[in-house]
Amino acid sequence: MSIILAIESSCDDTSASIIKNGEVLSNIVCGQDVHRSYGGVVPELASRQHLSNIVPTVEMALKQSNIAYSDLDAVAFTRGPGLLGSLIVGLCFAKGIALSQNIPLIEVDHMRAHILAHFAEDPKPKFPFLCLTVSGGHTQIVKVNDIFDFELLGQTIDDAAGEAFDKTGKILGLDYPAGPIIDKLAKEGTPNYDFTTPKVDGFNFSFSGLKTAIMYFLKAEMKKDPEFIQKNMKDICASVQKKIVDILLSTLERAAIEHDIEHLAIAGGVSANSELRMRFQVMTNEKNWNSYIPRFEYCTDNAAMVGIAAYYKFLNQDFTNHDVTPSAKVNWN
Ligand code: KG4
Ligand code: ZN
Numbered sequence: 354m355s356i357i358l359a360i361e362s363s364c365d366d367t368s369a370s371i372i373k374n375g376e377v378l379s380n381i382v383c384g385q386d387v388h389r390s391y392g393g394v395v396p397e398l399a400s401r402q403h404l405s406n407i408v409p410t411v412e413m414a415l416k417q418s419n420i421a422y423s424d425l426d427a428v429a430f431t432r433g434p435g436l437l438g439s440l441i442v443g444l445c446f447a448k449g450i451a452l453s454q455n456i457p458l459i460e461v462d463h464m465r466a467h468i469l470a471h472f473a474e475d476p477k478p479k480f481p482f483l484c485l486t487v488s489g490g491h492t493q494i495v496k497v498n499d500i501f502d503f504e505l506l507g508q509t510i511d512d513a514a515g516e517a518f519d520k521t522g523k524i525l526g527l528d529y530p531a532g533p534i535i536d537k538l539a540k541e542g543t544p545n546y547d548f549t550t551p552k553v554d555g556f557n558f559s560f561s562g563l564k565t566a567i568m569y570f571l572k573a574e575m576k577k578d579p580e581f582i583q584k585n586m587k588d589i590c591a592s593v594q595k596k597i598v599d600i601l602l603s604t605l606e607r608a609a610i611e612h613d614i615e616h617l618a619i620a621g622g623v624s625a626n627s628e629l630r631m632r633f634q635v636m637t638n639e640k641n642w643n644s645y646i647p648r649f650e651y652c653t654d655n656a657a658m659v660g661i662a663a664y665y666k667f668l669n670q671d672f673t674n675h676d677v678t679p680s681a682k683v684n685w686n
Contacts, residue, residue: 355426355667358411358450359660362443363435363463364489365394366653367406369414372660377473378418380650380657383410392523394489400438407446414656425456427672429663432460433680434490440679448675457672459663463654464491464683465503467620469665470651470658472500478645479616485605487629488621488654489515489530491683492558492601494608500665506608507556514597514623517560521567521593525582535590536626542587544595546570551600556608558600567593598629602636609642618645625652 354374361368365385371378383406388394415421430447433440451458468484471477478484478497483506486493492509512520515532522531548566551559571589574581582589601623609617619633630646637644651658666672 355664356420356424357427357429357459357660357663357667358414358425359429359461359656359663360407360411360443360447361431361463361466361654361656361659362403362407362439363431363433364439364654365399365402366655367403367410368654368656369407369411370656370660371414371418371420372657372664373418375472375661375664377657377660378420379414380655381410381414381417382650382653382655389528392529393519394436394529396436396438399436400442403439403442407442411446422450422454425450425454427457427459427663427667428454429459429461429659429666431463431466431659432677434463434683435679435681437679437681440681444677444679451675457667458675458677459666459671460673460677461659461662461666462683463659464493466658466662468495468497468503468618469500469662470620470647470655471618471645472665473651473657473661474648476645478618479643481614482616482618482645483605483609483612483614484618484620485601485624486621487514487601487619487623489513489519491621492560494556494605496612496614506612507558507604509558509560510553511559511561512564514558514560514601515621517563517597518593518623520564524564524568524571525586525589532623532626535594536628538587538590539594539628542589542591544592545588546592548592548596550596556604558604560597560600563596563600594626594628598626598632601629602632606636606640609640615642616645617642620647620652622653625649
């Protein structure tokens, strides 16, 4: 029997979740509108907002689950990767709960948590599976051999897929985060424009060249017609989105064939993208592969995924010392 409070505060969402015996009882996510007009997350503002939001977010998660602080068996937090100031808020709060309730503390790696979000529901992926983890800060293909055995097969050498969406959105004059806005606009557009596909070794990715190619293309078109973006916004969005999804899925497909793996998953904020979800499903159906697509609420940052990862650590009695500090970078070894 285990009741775990999980806290996620790595970027701009404050989230708290209660996990009872591996089952999600609540998953509260409090976003931060303050970054909308800046074209990206402002770290200083993010940590301040976490400080304001963390108590009501945790209390809402407890209340929704009908759980009291005194019922908790452990408290989990995201140790990294992420923004240090934001991570510190969640970490210190978790330490406080661990001390006051005399319960163990469990650190969770954010990128592993995105992957383990798949274990919040049935059917759970079969091992080994490949997971394309695509978020605002990371783009990775990970071979998951077991619940605690991860192998990084490839990653971005510059920008992440989410950044490609967000930075393109900034060029187009869209609010942050632009990913969901581009997704919506692309639905009514046609992918009329093509951009060169970046060349990268192995199963790695590169998105910064794509962003530059889009910028030069728009500059050239705007010289001919200053209203080019306004007039063609939906088609531009559809073209950019198609290119990003092409790059992601073609690399994932190659990795699956080379490693002879038939169980494939997607995870992270960009896995909420409707074209990626649809084409991932089509690709895996055509190949007769098993596909795992997370529910929307488990794609973008959330504490339920942290709690699920913590649940497996709890079963192994894998606890964290109280002198723990946040870690901005992920370590796969
Ligand atoms: O996993 P996440 O919530 O936070 C990080 O760990 O980074 O991912 C956020 C990223 C942002 O770049 C956002 O634009 C992108 O996920 N995103 C999307 C969609 N929803 C969120 N990108 C494309 N289409 C979407 N529907
Ligand atoms: Zn994330």
